Amino acid sequence: MSSTKSSVSTASALTDFKEITKMGLSISVVFSAIAGYLLGVESISFTTLLLLAFGGYFMVGASNAYNQIIERDLDALMDRTKNRPIPSGRMSVNTAFVIATSFTVLGLITLYVINPKTAxxxxxxxxxxxxxxxxxxxxxxxAVFVGALPGAIPFMLGWVAARNDFGIEPGTLFAIQFFWQFPHFWSIGWFLYEDYKKGGFFMLPTGKPDKGTAVQIIMYSVWTVIVSIIPVFGFTGDLKLSIVGAALVFLLGMVMLVYAFKLFQKRSIKAAKQLMLSSVFYITMLQIIYVADKFLR
Known part of the structure; x- marks a missing residue:
């Protein structure tokens, strides 16, 4: 009986750890950083790749843990977040703070080993x-504009880890992920509007899910696609994209844009969810296409 309790509590602690560090989100960020590294590197170092994966996870995990400590009272008000480890009472603020600070230190050390700029x-x-x-x-x-800055760093961070330098190439990778975040987060803000309102969060540009917000989502989706195909024109240094690669990215962008227009037409929760899913598909496939294009060219 005690061994069953022990295994249940271990599983519960592991689940809470995954939640406090937002494991799914952290892994997607690590994926972006690795894609950026592969784009920048001349010969792959698996040691650096491993350091980047762990360092990236530590940094994002730390940010998420700090965020949940700061917002614990607001999280308790929203259906989406009320069962998180801290508001539900399963994890103390002190424990979360230990995780956050440990991850910060470990992340900075790990990234510093790669090079100081990455850290x-x-x-x-x-x-x-x-x-x-x-x-x-x-x-x-x-806040979404400010949040888009740290959110755009991982893709760029990978290139800096590879080259120990910041230039037009990582700047372009940063711009792609920066513009992409607006249709992505505004679509989330749209279908979670009522829940966010309970916590007092202002996530949409006009303050509500209306035509004005939908227009801005379309505008930023267009900018995302434009910035994403810029490397095909040959003025982004060592960051290059073939015509085939650019065509594939452009087609993906058109799919996302179709869902952005659908949201403008229907202005429904379902349409917002579809746009959110298409935006995730877009950025994931873009990074895969960029990397494949480099190594297959």
Whole structure:
């Protein structure tokens, strides 16, 4: 009986650990960083790849843990977040803080081993996410613009890890993921509008799911597609994209744009969810196409 209890509590602790560090989101961020590394590297170092994966996970996990500590009272008000480890009472604030600070230190050390610039951008990412984006979420919809900055760092971070340098190439990768976040997060803000309202979060540009928000989503989707095919024109240094690669990315962008227009027409929760899923598909496939295009060219 005691061994059953022990295994249940271990499983529960593991689940809470995954939730406090938002494992799914953290892994997707690591995926972006690895894609950026593969684009920038001349010969792959599996040691650096491993350090980047762990360092990236530590940094994002730390940001998410700090976020859940700061927002614990607001999380308790929303259906989506009330069962998170802290508001549900399964994890103390002290435990969460130990995880957050440990991950911060481990992340900075791991990324510093790769090179100091990578650690610096990782530190900037944590600072912006926890100290600027998180407090602004209950004040202004401009929080999404601020949140897009740390959110755009991982793709770029991979290139910096590979080259120990910041230039037009990582700048372009940053811009792609920066613009992409607006249709992505605004679609989430749309279908979770009522729940976010309970916590006092302002996530949509006009403050509500209306035609104005839908227009801005379309605009930023267009910018995302434009920025995504810029490397085909040959002025982004070592970041190149073949005509075939650019055509595939453009087609993917058109799919996302179709869902953005659908949201404008229907202005429904279902349409917002479809756009969110298409945006995730877009950024994932874009990174795969960019990497495949480099190694198959």
């Amino acid at each position: 610096m951008y990782g530190a900037i990412s944590i600072f912006l996410y926890t100290s600027v984006y998180t407090p602004l979420k209950t004040k202004t919809s401009l």
